[in-house]
Amino acid sequence: MVPNIFSAGLDITEFYQKKPEETDAFWRTLQDVFLRLYGSKLVTIAAISGHSPAGGCLLAMACDYRVMATGKYTIGLNETLLGIIAPFWFIETMKNTIGHRETEKSLQLGKLYSPEQAENIGLVDQICPPDDVLGCARKEMVKWLKIPDHARILTKQLMRNELINNLSSKRKEDIYNFTSFVQKDSIQRSLGLYLESLKKKKS
């Protein structure tokens, strides 16, 4: 577990100034990771140790339960702030987590929530001091593991199969959409500026 950062989201350099075949392969891998995690028969609990923007938020939402560290961290789908858009399966996952209306506001504004705000809207299930996040996640895991596995798994599948089947049937189209979107000159310019701004913030 890395302190302060759960995940910085997708590595933008993987789709900045890259060839279409490279961005295709990158997106296919992301789809694989998501489908495996969201559809996992195992109990999955995200111990969110710090910042969790965009793709990081997606990974956390793909789990069954989320524990987030308190502190000056943020979580959310901030794609619009980068001049890009969240694909349909990011949107559906967020709708399944916090509901339609909150998702609509959240996505249009590219909102990044503090741990307390995230807990209030149900984006995370629990907040804990940073040095206790793993402990809280473990405690929660014990509860989930007491449930008969077959019943829990079937319930999870009933709740999640619609999205899994939808994405599975549209994978090629989704890859095509991603690559044609990120290869646009205007999007490449936005991504370049965003990467520069991250570096400037650091210096």
Ligand SMILES: CCCCC/C=C\C/C=C\C=C\CC(=O)SCCNC(=O)CCNC(=O)[C@H](O)C(C)(C)COP(=O)(O)OP(=O)(O)OC[C@H]1O[C@@H](n2cnc3c(N)ncnc32)[C@H](O)[C@@H]1OP(=O)(O)O
């Ligand atoms: C019509 C159909 C449409 C189909 C779909 C179309 C499009 C969808 C496309 C894409 C979806 C993308 C989802 C994403 O996940 S995009 C990534 C979003 N992530 C962020 O915005 C986070 C950016 N990072 C930060 O805010 C901070 O780094 C963070 C708060 C996480 C940590 O701060 P800290 O101060 O500790 O670290 P830094 O010094 O800022 O960063 C270190 C180093 O890393 C670079 N960097 C940070 N994040 C990223 C990243 N996500 N990708 C690439 N590089 C990143 C940063 O520039 C520094 O680099 P260097 O100076 O050390 O070289």
